[in-house]
Amino acid sequence: MNNILLEKHVNTNGSSNIELKKIFQKNQIIEYLYRIGPTSNPEIARYTKMSSPTITKLLQELIDLDIVMDMGIGESIGGRKPNLFGINPNARYVIGIDIDCRMVKLGIFNLANDAVSEIITYFGNVKNKNEMFIELFSQLDKLLATANLDPEKFLGIGVSIPGLINSKTGQTYLDLRIDNQTLPEVFQEKYHLPTVIDSDSRVMAIGEQAFGFAKNKKDVLCLNICDGVGLGMILNGIVYRGKSGLAGEFGHINVVKDGNLCTCGKYGCLETVASGGALIEQAQQGIKKGQESIIKEMVKGNLDDIHVADIIEAVNTGDVFAIEIINKLGHFLGEALASLVHIFNPEMIIVGGKVALAGDYLINPIHNTLNKYTISHIKKDTELVTSFLQDKVKLLGSVAMVMNQVFDESVEEMKFL
Numbered sequence: 001m002n003n004i005l006l007e008k009h010v011n012t013n014g015s016s017n018i019e020l021k022k023i024f025q026k027n028q029i030i031e032y033l034y035r036i037g038p039t040s041n042p043e044i045a046r047y048t049k050m051s052s053p054t055i056t057k058l059l060q061e062l063i064d065l066d067i068v069m070d071m072g073i074g075e076s077i078g079g080r081k082p083n084l085f086g087i088n089p090n091a092r093y094v095i096g097i098d099i100d101c102r103m104v105k106l107g108i109f110n111l112a113n114d115a116v117s118e119i120i121t122y123f124g125n126v127k128n129k130n131e132m133f134i135e136l137f138s139q140l141d142k143l144l145a146t147a148n149l150d151p152e153k154f155l156g157i158g159v160s161i162p163g164l165i166n167s168k169t170g171q172t173y174l175d176l177r178i179d180n181q182t183l184p185e186v187f188q189e190k191y192h193l194p195t196v197i198d199s200d201s202r203v204m205a206i207g208e209q210a211f212g213f214a215k216n217k218k219d220v221l222c223l224n225i226c227d228g229v230g231l232g233m234i235l236n237g238i239v240y241r242g243k244s245g246l247a248g249e250f251g252h253i254n255v256v257k258d259g260n261l262c263t264c265g266k267y268g269c270l271e272t273v274a275s276g277g278a279l280i281e282q283a284q285q286g287i288k289k290g291q292e293s294i295i296k297e298m299v300k301g302n303l304d305d306i307h308v309a310d311i312i313e314a315v316n317t318g319d320v321f322a323i324e325i326i327n328k329l330g331h332f333l334g335e336a337l338a339s340l341v342h343i344f345n346p347e348m349i350i351v352g353g354k355v356a357l358a359g360d361y362l363i364n365p366i367h368n369t370l371n372k373y374t375i376s377h378i379k380k381d382t383e384l385v386t387s388f389l390q391d392k393v394k395l396l397g398s399v400a401m402v403m404n405q406v407f408d409e410s411v412e413e414m415k416f417l
């Protein structure tokens with residue numbers, strides 16, 4: 001949004017004409033209203049450095065386009081009461097898709113980041129890609145048909161997916177592709193909408209940054225504990241991706257010498273002892289060895305039927321065995337996190353993912369272990385919390401991911417105007 005970007009934008013589009021400059025300025029106003037909410041002409045001028053008459057003119061053009069609304073007179077903070085302008089929430093829409101290892105969620109959101117459709121949730125298996133695509137397209141078709149919104153108003157599709165992923169190229173470790181097309185290409189071709197994808201842990205970080213505890217914070221680590229363990233890193237206010245877009249594979253650092261085989265093919269990874277998958281395995285093994293637990297009754301003796309949600313429910317009812325295995329998981333996470341605290345000096349660590357629903361039963365052992373292994377001068381500045389966005393964070397993050405692209409002047413594919 002600075003002058004260098006403006007010059008680049010103007011130059012790459014051929015002639016440096018007034019129309020292009022106006023589009024750039026209008027996008028600046030739209031972004032400000034989207035992020036800040038209803039505000040006045042002088043406030044917009046302070047942010048955009050445009051003159052008040054220019055803003056008045058552009059606001060009127062945006063009102064004529066039904067993108068901005070005149071909200072009337074607001075409260076005064078001294079002096080004359082200001083006239084407020086806000087974004088029309090239904091001027092544009094975004095499709096958010098959260099593909100988990102087992103669950104898929106999708107919905108349509110407006111510019112107030114509110115769902116304007118039903119949020120469809122269903123069991124899906126990413127390991128069977130053909131079935132997954134057929135089901136996903138059918139659900140999305142159903143969603144779009146029911147919502148019946150103007151197709152011209154859609155900005156794009158944001159997709160959160162598990163596993164290794166290069167968000168720049170769209171390459172995924174799970175090989176989610178059809179006829180050599182990457183996932184964004186598949187969506188683009190079928191729905192004629194620009195599509196952006198990223199790994200679930202990074203989408204979690206984007207969601208926390210836009211709507212959660214990471215808002216207005218610069219250095220935050222987002223731990224995503226689902227079937228595996230992932231890490232979304234916000235460093236100096238930017239979601240970090242690494243050279244190949246593969247950063248954050250925290251679950252695959254080695255923590256157990258000669259440990260169990262991991263899904264990645266290595267041995268003794270953090271994921272083998274401190275993930276949803278590891279938790280289920282420990283519950284199954286303990287109960288098989290005769291450990292008393294309410295979990296056994298919950299799954300009617302069928303140990304293959306144990307899900308993380310059952311273990312969390314057992315923890316919350318005070319089941320001693322369930323509390324013990326969560327406690328052990330927390331200690332392993334705490335030990336590994338201690339290294340990250342020393343390296344990054346984060347202001348906050350947000351623990352999310354379905355295992356985080358154990359709340360204090362998980363946070364307390366992580367906290368105690370961090371205290372044990374971290375230099376207190378570094379640790380004292382790090383807040384440890386569970387995500388209040390819980391299971392909504394990745395769906396909201398996929399929407400935020402689209403909006404970040406829309407307002408990123410270097411991205412040509414997604415534009416508001």
Ligand SMILES: [Zn+2]
Pocket residue numbers: 251252253262263264265266269271
């Ligand atoms: Zn591994």
